[in-house]
Each structure stands twice: as structure tokens, then as C-alpha cells.
Amino acid sequence: MNLENIDAEKWLDLGLEYGLKIIGAILIWIVGSWIIKKLVNTSRKLMAKGDYDQGLQSFLLSLISWGLKILLIVTILPTIGIPITTFAAIIGAAGLAIGLALQGSLANFAGGVLILLFKPFKVGDYITGSGESGTVKEIKIFTTELATPQNRKVIVPNGPLSNSNITNYSANELIRLDMVVGVSYDDDIKKTKEVLMNVLTSNPKVLKDPAPMVAVTELADSSVNFAVRGWVKNSDYWDVHFENTEAIKLQLDAAGIEIPYPHSVEIQKQA
Known part of the structure; x- marks a missing residue:
């Protein structure tokens, strides 16, 4: 008896047996992946018709996709000779280690x-x-x-x-734009309030209701500070912010009202 022929036949039989199993597993994976893709696409269309929140759609579709892929893997395992009970035992034994390793992911x-x-x-x-x-x-x-x-x-x-x-910042339709403007102590408070209020009322994106407001908020070290507040639509917030910032400077300059800025003071030691 030729031992080499026996070994060759044994390896050929093993190759045919496991080769067919692997080919079968690959075919199941290809068909299963195609079915999963179809199911996910169908779920996406149904959620779109049901007017689901976009974030919820994304989350549920990811969950469905991963769940079906895990189910597909469990289905493929027996075809390559791995019993589901063995797979479950391995998962159970590794569960604690996986749980500890994936604490952050689970959170x-x-x-x-x-x-x-x-x-x-x-x-x-x-x-x-x-x-x-x-x-x-x-x-x-x-x-x-x-x-x-x-x-x-x-x-x-x-x-x-x-x-x-x-x-x-987008939860409510309206949002209040708060600005603080400081002017010199030498300038007239009432005149300053009129100029600042004119900036608010002349901007069509600043709402009339709720009404805009200008008030003295602080007597600071080098300036009288005014709170300049107006309500705007959420989508107009930054446009109004930039427009009002520029308009405030231009209109205060035109009215001869000074916006103070820090001056360096040189202190000389007495001899």
C-alpha cells in the first residue's frame, strides 16, 4: 500500500469537504448581504414615508443593519462546521472580557x-x-x-x-441678541440710548414684538455700559449681529459719541 497515495486522497477528501463548506458560506454571505441591503433600503423608505426624525432614522437603520449582519454570521457558522452551541459558549466565556473592554462603547x-x-x-x-x-x-x-x-x-x-x-441654539424659533456697548462718561446717556435704539428699530430683521430694549447696565471703570437687546429669528441671528455691530460704531461716530478704549499711563517715580 502506498502511504503517499493514502495521504493525498485524505487531503483531497478534506479539501473537497471543507472547500464546499467554505464556498457555501461565501454564497450565503453574498445572498444574505444582498437581502440585508434590500431590507435596510425598504426600512429607509418606510421611515421616510412615516416622517421619522432624521437622527432616529440613521440610528435605527444602523441598528437593523448590524443586527441582521450578526444574524447572518450566526447562520453561516454551522455551514463551516462550527455548531451554534459552541459559538454561544465561546461568546458566553468571552462576554465578561468583551464587556469590560467595551465599557466606553456600551456607554x-x-x-x-x-x-x-x-x-x-x-x-x-x-x-x-x-x-x-x-x-x-x-x-x-x-x-x-x-x-x-x-x-x-x-x-x-x-x-x-x-x-x-x-x-x-435652534430649539426655539426666536432668540434674543444681546450686545454690550460702552461709551465715555462725558457723553449724554439719553442721546446714547436714542442712537442705540435707532440701530435696533432701523434693522428690519429685529422684531418689533417682543420689543427691543436699551438700558444702562454698568458704570464701569472707564465707560458707561449699555445693554442692547433685540429679538430676531434664529436664522437671522448672525446677520443681525454683524449688521448691528457695524451700525452701532457708525452711528455713534456720527453722533459724536465716544467709545473709550484703554490708554497706557506712564507712571514716573518721584525722586
Whole structure:
């Protein structure tokens, strides 16, 4: 008997057996991935028709995609000779280690769920949270994507974000623009108030109701400070801010009202 022939036949049989299993697993993965893609696309269309929040859509679609992929992997394992019971035992044994290693990720997942449940913000809102500011572009399973005013992409973990103080500048339709203007002590208060109020009332983007307000807010070391406040639509905030800043300087100059600035004082020692 030729031992080499026996070994060759043994390896050929093993190759055929496992080769067919691997080919079958690949085919199942290809077909399963195609089905998952179709299911995710169908879910996306149904959510769009149901007028779901965009952030919730993104979160649920990611969850559905990952859940189906895990189910597909569990389905493929028996075809390559790995029993599901063995796989479950391995997962169970590694569960503690995985849980400890993924504490941050699990916290981020929980944070994402809390954000979508309580909705402190939605896609399109401008927020400040976890030390970052920007427009919310996408709420994912583990992270939230922001775009800064400079159009920089910022990825914020959902765990710290959900546990931080969140300021949502887009939550309300109207927002108050607060400015502080300091003028010289030598200038007339009533005249200054008239000039500043004229800046507010002459800007069509500053609302008449609620009414704008100008008031003396502080007698500072080198200036009398005025609070200049007007209500605007959220979308007009920065336009009005820049327009009023320029108009205040121009109109105060035209009225002969001085905006003081620090002067260096040279102190001479007496001999």
C-alpha cells in the first residue's frame, strides 16, 4: 500500500469537504448581504414615508443593519462546521472580557439611545455639548457628527455628550441678541440710548414684538455700559449681529459719541 497515495486522497477528501463548506458560506454571505441591503433600503423608505426624525432614522437603520449582519454570521457558522452551541459558549466565556473592554462603547450606545428618546437636539440643530459646538449632521449608534461654523467635521461620543450640559441654539424659533456697548462718561446717556435704539428699530430683521430694549447696565471703570437687546429669528441671528455691530460704531461716530478704549499711563517715580 502506498502511504503517499493514502495521504493525498485524505487531503483531497478534506479539501473537497471543507472547500464546499467554505464556498457555501461565501454564497450565503453574498445572498444574505444582498437581502440585508434590500431590507435596510425598504426600512429607509418606510421611515421616510412615516416622517421619522432624521437622527432616529440613521440610528435605527444602523441598528437593523448590524443586527441582521450578526444574524447572518450566526447562520453561516454551522455551514463551516462550527455548531451554534459552541459559538454561544465561546461568546458566553468571552462576554465578561468583551464587556469590560467595551465599557466606553456600551456607554456611547446607551447615550445614543437616550439622545433619541429624549431628543435634546435633532439633525440640523446648532448645539454646544461636551466641549464642542456645531450643527448636528448625523446621530449614529455610538457617536454624533457635528459640523463647525468653519465646516470642520467633529465626532462626539454619545456617552459623554448625553451626560454633558447641552445648549440647543435652534430649539426655539426666536432668540434674543444681546450686545454690550460702552461709551465715555462725558457723553449724554439719553442721546446714547436714542442712537442705540435707532440701530435696533432701523434693522428690519429685529422684531418689533417682543420689543427691543436699551438700558444702562454698568458704570464701569472707564465707560458707561449699555445693554442692547433685540429679538430676531434664529436664522437671522448672525446677520443681525454683524449688521448691528457695524451700525452701532457708525452711528455713534456720527453722533459724536465716544467709545473709550484703554490708554497706557506712564507712571514716573518721584525722586
